[in-house]
Amino acid sequence: MGLAINTVFWIVVLSMLVLLAVLTVVVRTLPVATVLLAATSVVLTIILYVAGYKLAAVIELTVSAGLVTAILASAIALLKPQEEDSESVKKGGRIGRYLPLLVILPALAAAVYFFFPGQELNFGITSSQVTQDVLWSDRALDIIALALLILAGVLGVAALIKRREEK
């Protein structure tokens, strides 16, 4: 009995997601880690798009793979001339620190596979509501909270930068 093409696709994509996440953590230099994080976001975008979350996929691609990568790259660029990744100096020590992942991750996978009860998963079966309606009517308070959160973020960043410049 062979696996369906659909299942093979999900196995490949989900394996890529986990592999890229592990590589992001294990890789030695911060710029490479940032690029791998963006690649992880791209794989998550593919998953969301195929699963039917098209709007979320577009936002994930533009914001997580684009904006967040730009923010992290800017921060690393500002700090890198002054200080190389302190952990990269001790090459052996860094890799050794992540060796337990080789045991932890397979053990967790086995535990979830054997002990987690199965569920029917049907992507693409949407409810009668569309996302725009949910966002602007049912979750209107969330939109206001998110707008305030973005404002708080902008004010926080501005205040921190201003304080730094004063010093």
Add this chain to the structure above:
Amino acid sequence: MLFSLFIIAIVLTAATGIYCIIATHNLIRVLIALEIVNKAAVLLMAVAGSIIHQMALAESFIIALIIVEVVVTAIGAVLCITVYSQTGSLDIRVLTEQRGADHAE
């Protein structure tokens, strides 16, 4: 089968991020690890939405998660820069050693 695959991927991705937060001493790496945990949360939300057949509701939560993620990253990045300018290092252990240093003076 498909549900198990997704749950395994979610657990492994989240575990990788959490382990990195525990194991690393670099503040930028902590930020990157938080991003990875957030990706696991987004995937969990997608799976939950398909189980309860409320994909529109799940999609709105995913969008909220992504916005929170970018705000946390922006504040975190500026905090990293500020911490570096104050202490001259991105090492968490340096921050721990400096705990209460201002009051001691």
